[in-house]
Amino acid sequence: EDQVTQSPEALRLQEGESSSLNCSYTVSGLRGLFWYRQDPGKGPEFLFTLYSAGEEKEKERLKATLTKKESFLHITAPKPEDSATYLCAVQDGRSASKIIFGSGTRLSIRP
Amino acid sequence: GAVVSQHPSWVICKSGTSVKIECRSLDFQATTMFWYRQFPKQSLMLMATSNEGSKATYEQGVEKDKFLINHASLTLSTLTVTSAHPEDSSFYICSAAGLDRGTEAFFGQGTRLTVV
Numbered sequence: 001e002d003q004v005t006q007s008p009e010a011l012r013l014q015e016g017e018s019s020s021l022n023c024s025y026t027v028s029g030l031r032g033l034f035w036y037r038q039d040p041g042k043g044p045e046f047l048f049t050l051y052s053a054g055e056e057k058e059k060e061r062l063k064a065t066l067t068k069k070e071s072f073l074h075i076t077a078p079k080p081e082d083s084a085t086y087l088c089a090v091q092d093g094r095s096a097s098k099i100i101f102g103s104g105t106r107l108s109i110r111p
Numbered sequence: 112g113a114v115v116s117q118h119p120s121w122v123i124c125k126s127g128t129s130v131k132i133e134c135r136s137l138d139f140q141a142t143t144m145f146w147y148r149q150f151p152k153q154s155l156m157l158m159a160t161s162n163e164g165s166k167a168t169y170e171q172g173v174e175k176d177k178f179l180i181n182h183a184s185l186t187l188s189t190l191t192v193t194s195a196h197p198e199d200s201s202f203y204i205c206s207a208a209g210l211d212r213g214t215e216a217f218f219g220q221g222t223r224l225t226v227v
Contacts, residue, residue, distance in 0.1 A: 032215065034215055034216075036218075041202075041221070041223070042220055042221060043115075043117070043204045043206075043218035043219050043220045043221040044155070044204070044206075044218045045218070046215055046216075046217055046218070049215045087154065087155070098157070098160060099145065099157070099206075099216055100157065101147075101154045101155045101156075101157075102154060103153065103154040104154050106152075
């Protein structure tokens with residue numbers, strides 16, 4: 001059964017304090033791993049797709065990396081506006097389109 | 112990114128009535144649409160997957176007679192919560208994926224349903 005586990009559940013950082021969020025996954029044939037940002041009361045906003053181990057993608061202060069078992073979302077010198085819940089999701093190659101989400105990491109950046 | 116519009120953004124209904132939520136892909140053809148449910152401070156739980164022109168595939172534990180899904184065109188899917196009860200109150204989110212948009216799915220803004 002496909003599983004996605006995110007850690008930590010919540011993370012509080014000082015502005016400018018870099019850190020990483022973890023997403024561990026178990027899937028038969030990874031078709032894609034996705035990172036989303038979700039603000040309270042809103043739908044998830046797409047950030048990145050990673051397809052194969054060793055792949056990296058960057059967007060502003062965020063950088064996503066992928067290994068065969070996990071993905072990291074690195075946040076460098078975060079700002080208060082980066083505060084949100086970050087969701088990781090995987091797409092199973094067998095079921096073609098089914099996307100399963102982790103429970104998310106609530107990130108809070110203090111000014 | 113692609114644009115997915117969900118309507119209404121919030122709705123309050125009386126117990127026993129039905130509510131329809133629409134999900135539209137505005138700038139691409141959505142061959143697959145997903146419906147999720149999210150409780151406060153929890154992640155998205157997949158309810159069903161629908162492909163255009165065919166019946167939806169429901170996840171285990173989701174009542175297909177209660178949550179009716181229609182995906183009649185490549186730009187529109189609807190979720191109807193029938194005979195709603197207070198325990199159906201939740202945040203419902205749709206997402207859409209299309210052949211020309213890679214493998215990622217793009218999300219609507221969500222619908223907050225409150226059943227009183």
